[in-house]
Amino acid sequence: MAERDPAAGRYAIMQLARLGGMAMVVIGAAMLGGAIPGPHELAIALFIxxxxxxxxxxxxxxxxxxSPKE
Structure with missing residues (x-):
């Protein structure tokens, strides 16, 4: 059985972090635009x-x- 490459899992985690950040920006922008009701301060915090x-x-x-330098 072949061992899993740890780089593939790390890459997936990095992309999920980007996706989560993008979702927060979109939700914050929607709140700032009035499409989603919510406090203005929360919208700014989500966006930033x-x-x-x-x-x-x-x-x-x-x-x-x-990887550490040799």
Whole structure:
């Protein structure tokens, strides 16, 4: 039985982090636009946190999982 490549699982986690961030941005933007009812402060927080998650979380994960230099 072939062993699973840990890089494939890590790649999937990074893409799920991007997807989650994108969902937060979309929900925050919909709340800001009035399509979804909710507090204005929550909409801004969702939008900003989602953008940070989308752009920076995959980079932080990749840096953490980087192979050590020999």
């Amino acid at each position: 946190c989602g953008a940070v998650e989308f752009f920076f979380l995959p980079l932080m994960l990749a840096r953490r999982w980087r």
